[in-house]
Amino acid sequence: MTKEISPKDRTLGEALRSQGISRRSFLKFCAATASMMALPPTMIPTIANALEKAKKPSVIWLSFQECTGCTESLTRAHSATVENLIFDSISLDYHHTLQAASGHAAEAAREAAMEENKGKYLLVVDGSIPLGNPGYSTIAGISNLDMLTDTAKGAAAIISVGSCAAFGGIPNAKPNPTGAVAVSDIIKDKDIINVPGCPPIPVVITGVLTHFLTFGTLPELDHLGRPMAFYGQSIHDRCYRRPFYDKGLFAETFDDEGARLGWCLYKLGCKGPSTYNACATTKWNGGVSFPIEAGHPCIGCSEPHFWDGGGFYRALSMPTEDISKTAVYAAAGAAAGAAAVGMMNRFKKNKTSESHEKATIDDLKK
Amino acid sequence: MPDSVKSQFNIQIGNELTWNVQPLLHEIRHALRNLLETGHSSIIDLRSIPLAPGEEETILDTLGCGEVHAKLNALGPSEIYETRFAGVWLVTHFNTENDVIGRFIEITRFPGILESQREDMATSLDLLEQTLEDRPGPDETETHAETN
């Protein structure tokens, strides 16, 4: 006879079963999760055991200067997919778009969750934080900066979802009128996991949550704070069009012969070689495709300052500034400079020949 | 092999291969020998290996279809086949939108996912006991024969 457990104290395994999800379904879910997190199949029992016993962590989701694309990516209407299941396994105590409450009730819910789970809740942030004027972005009259620093105090860890929270994103692009910065530019004393992308691939977001649930620790991170499991490889190194790059077969326009044959998109501005993400392997929309496969060059959306990388359709080998203009101005200036130098040289030459004293027989006798 | 299990074609089909097909088949061969000699099962995650468009098709065609075909209905369908090589099973998990969320080659006597799980059986036992309690007993209807 199974005993009754209060919903709050239920482990994840118990919570799922109480929703009518069989253990077999749970094992299928763990297998898919292991595959998605690029863990070897031998780890499936470990994941199953860990998730079975995991308690539902409280998650507070703060949305700042963002377009809500990251939430959209995460909550795309796939019913009972891996992503939704993960979502069900967390206690999402605060989220602007998804919560039913509003106004004071919503803020009260946030504060209650923070107090109850002090030191243990996960803080998820999407959107950048404006440092220019706090009035640029406020929630319930509280500036983003204040809300972030306040909520971060009791968080176990922070996940910056999307390129805006991770690196500043589009608000941070030149000329950055709001003084937008990333979460990591403000919070220095907490573990931060960056999950960039514009938006990030949904399974990457849930993969990080799953890792936290399974192992209770942060996944291995690269030098930009991104989980190595998903951002450890560049698009270029996993791109199925790589053989064309290696041979030098490029599409010149979006619908020429090369494009139709699926040739490399380097000349159309592909940033694959300098971009790290899981698009080429995990792909999008449940593994259907990714931009390069659809014929569009990678825009490098999981890298910092990708908006200022010179333009999506300028190849990596092309400079980001107008060099021909620079060269012409330099040449014009130099021409003037050369004329001036030439005149000075002539002047010196003439002066030298004028002051030249012819040697006389007396000089020789000396 | 049914269309539901065949991999989807990519829009752009390159003719460059990763040459991972042969090594993968060899890995299966080694795993099957290992299973015969030591009884240890192995699992290969097909999505962990970079494959060019069309190569997964080649692998699945080579493995073919055997005597056993099982279909799961757990958070979306799952198809489990024993391939034409006994001991080599193909397990494909789909979500409710019929997207492939996992594909594994299991070299085993019986894929674990097909086994009935203890927790499910415990819940089922409760449910069965409950069902029997709720059913009308032999004294309450005339048509039931005596049962011991």
Next chain:
Amino acid sequence: MSEIEFLSWVRGPGFQIATIIFVAGIIIRLGEILLLGRKTNLAEAKGSEMRSGMRTIASRMLPPDMETFKRSTFTITAGYIFHIGLFVTIFLFAPHILLIRDIIGFGWPSLPTQIVDAIAVVSIIALLAILVHRMTDKVLRHLSGPQDYIVWFVTIAPLLTGYLAFHRLVGSPVTMLALHILSVELLMVLFPFTKLMHTFTLFLARWYNGAISGYRGVES
């Protein structure tokens, strides 16, 4: 600065700075030479200056007579190899042609990447051999100064970093690409101040040699 910010810098402000120094430096140095002028030759011209001058520019591109070739076989051969190699890797490689097209407005067809790749390897080997030769030959060692080694380094660095960046062999690919672009910028910045100016002054020198011979009506 993260590696991607490093890459953005070398593709942006770094390239601009290098271009200004490169273009201004070359124009000032060439301008200086040309504005110096020549003394009027009062003798009667026995032949055409211009025709002989232009012909000499072309003729000095070709290998010299057998005698000279026998005396300096290594220098001449290795020199041809790495100069042609540089020409191919810089001007006939697709990503570079894109860069040039962006600056001057037009491009041209590229060679298959594997061919450029092979030529890059040969050029690197030739340059390494040249360094060894410079360091082991008694006369060359005596004549060589810091500038010679610096110039050698800024010539091989783009080839080497480019090869490593393309093949993603060593370290982080993004950093290697940024280093490749930086090494080219270093070459550009040092160009007007070193013997690398021979790239442009050779035309003046060869023309002049041809011109003075042609004026006198002799072969050059």
